[in-house]
Amino acid sequence: MTPDHLRTTLTDRMTEQGSKWLAGACASVAAEPGVVRGLFPLVGRRCGRGPLDPADPHGWTVDDAARSLLLAALPLTGAALLEEIGELYRTGDAAERRAVLRALPLLPVGDGALPLVRDALRTNDTRLVAAALGDYATDHLDAETYRQGVLKCVFTGIPLSALPGLPGRADAEMARMMAAFAHERRAAGRTVPDDIAPFLALFPDVTVPGPRDLQDVSTATTATSSTTDRPSPREA
């Protein structure tokens, strides 16, 4: 996503009135950055909120894109830019916070915005978690936090196909964590999300829990607990 790409896509997705408002808002922000604080909350009402690409419900929304253009118009760099977007994130509702996260790859902030990504990953709001794991996290987030974020997606039902960093950032440790998660689910007789299988396949050497790791489970449950990674009857 680049500002030009967003602008082009948005023209088809907004009313003329909305486009006019956004152009004016961007010009105001470019002239006087402080006005962004008053304009940011209004974007959904002025520009709309639907998916930017109707064929891609996993992707950006119209308000995400419009807010990103407002942020890209800020004539700020370095610490001043980080302070402004940090304030917009902290004082934002869920949609505003999501938009700040989406916009990060468009902004010259280096890895300075990682605290915002980490904040979003601490929430249980799937919209924020998914937005936090966009292109910016792909490029800047450390491996340990990225893996935890991916596992959180698996737990909360965010499809892994929505993460641009996968499969590129998958590694053996991530596959091990997924295998352990799948193992726990099967031991509980619960289903395992389909979208982790391709990652397990990428790392065939990953050690899946063996009989030794199963001691606690096998004493606590009946014989239906699988001691291998075969699907449990309930998943069949």
Add this chain to the structure above:
Amino acid sequence: MRIFDPHIHMTSRTTDDYEAMHAAGVHALVEPAFWLGQPRTSVGSFLDYFDSLIGWEPFRAAQFGIRHHCTIALNPKEANDPRCAEVLQHLPRYLPKDGVVAVGEIGYDSMTPEEDEAFAAQLQLALTHDLPALVHTPHRDKAAGVDRTLAVVKESGIAPERVVVDHLNEVTVRQVVGSGCWMGFSIYPDTKMDERRMVAVLREFGTERILVNSAADWGRSDPLKTRKTADAMLAAGFTADEVDTVLWRNPVAFYGQSGKLELEDSDAPGADATYEGNSVLRGVRAEV
């Protein structure tokens, strides 16, 4: 049956309540900012609470097919604590948010000078931000509190049809009915009002400008009191259309004055709905 609960403190409720409310017909609600059982002592704990009302709580409600809006204010009780008074300075950044459909709960608890000041200042915020106001009335010395409330509302210059005076009963409704303000009734298991008495009030005063809520909070309360009132109305001979007026069209008309009600998606996603192709609830309910 479709129900809009115009005053309910969902922060205090469990997901079981959300499920039961949706099953009973509650598709939209407004959660007013108010005090919690434990008094707050710092501005920060207010801001986290407000952030929850425009962040986490609407997300939680949406998982059960219920559209969540809120009102934001410094409540009268905590307006008396000088450590909390600074909250007023933070309100202007919350009031323009999408989900904030009124300033509230404002009004009186003990009718102190500090409450006078916070009440008047927040009515002015409602005017500045073009929002309706949700006014709490005191539980002690209620009739005097209602008179004083109406005087302050009148003095503020806000249009009475943009104000709801809440927690009324058979006595205090008579003070408000001629004011032009909306009349709110909180139906509780054993205090304020019950559904049988509510039906009697509706018989006497009609359905115009009347809002019925469950208020359900951390005290003994029942988030299904809106539905139970609707059932009591039907049993008493009110028509389905009259029930719809009181329990859906009236709250929509009142909060619609904010220009910010969003009801199109009120019934989605429900319990079996999906988040971008996957069930939102796949892990959330069991693991969080």
